Amino acid sequence: MQHYFHPMSRGATTAWMFAELDVEREDIVVDLSGSDEERLAYRAINPMGKIPALVDGDVVVTETAAICAYLADRFPERGLAPEPGSRERGAYYRYLFVPGTTLEPVFSLAALDFEHPAPQSAGWGDVTRALATIEAMVPENGWALGERFTAADVVFGGTLDVLVGLFSSEPSPHVAAYVERLRSRPAYQATHAAFSSS
Ligand SMILES: N[C@@H](CCC(=O)N[C@@H](CS)C(=O)NCC(=O)O)C(=O)O
Structure with missing residues (x-):
């Protein structure tokens, strides 16, 4: 590959x-x-x-x-993925799709001080609702789908890892703790060395 x-x-x-x-x-x-x-x-x-x-x-x-x-x-x-067709797959898809469709656009625009004038028509809504979505989706403990780490954490967590730097305020303690759990994984550290040395 x-x-x-x-x-x-x-x-x-x-x-x-x-x-x-x-x-x-x-x-x-x-x-x-x-x-x-x-x-x-x-x-x-x-x-x-x-x-x-x-x-x-x-x-x-x-x-x-x-x-x-x-x-x-x-x-x-x-x-690293729940069984196709299983009920867990519902939450899994949500964690895979929300980052690219909603979080990235809303925070990329906010970083430029821009908010869509009609957030009800923009698929990504607005910063307030995006932050509430992050708060609700970040797990208190463990990983997105519970005890098992999956690709949902790589995609959702990988996006949060970058976006927390774009928030206008400090991330909440439970968001910060989740990002720290992700950053402590050996596979994360092996692949993100270029960022920490920059
Ligand atoms: N939606 C794409 C975004 C990819 C993206 O924007 N990649 C940047 C680098 S982080 C890029 O290739 N930029 C070069 C360009 O747009 O010409 C994804 O999730 O993979």
Whole structure:
């Protein structure tokens, strides 16, 4: 499997997912500041020109959450996804989808001091509701789905890990504690060294 990424990008999250699974991959570092030629060539894999991307034979997967979900299902014996069709899958999907559809847009815009003028029409709503959603979804103890760590923690937790820096106030103690639990995982530390040394 070829993993197109850069260690200082959202690709750190997919690298973390690989490390949690402990499966082999071929890392291909994409230099986003590289030549136009290189960047245009990469668009044959992802027309958005964005990393990360995963190539598994003739399957191409883009989007961080989709890559993590695909990998968890591809290696079911590693136990990082609830059984397809199980009731746990409902909460699992929620943790996989909320980050990209809601949290990323609302906080990326807020970081630029912009709020959508009609939050009831914008899919991501507003900062107040997004913060309430985070508070409700962050587990008091353990992981998103309970005692078992899953890809939901890599995607939801990986997003929070970055977003807490964009909050206008300090994260609440239980959000901060969850992020600390994630950061203490050996697979997280092995794949996020570039961030701590920057
Ligand atoms: N929705 C995408 C976002 C990926 C993304 O924005 N990646 C950035 C790096 S962190 C990128 O490739 N930017 C280069 C560009 O847009 O040209 C995902 O979740 O994978």
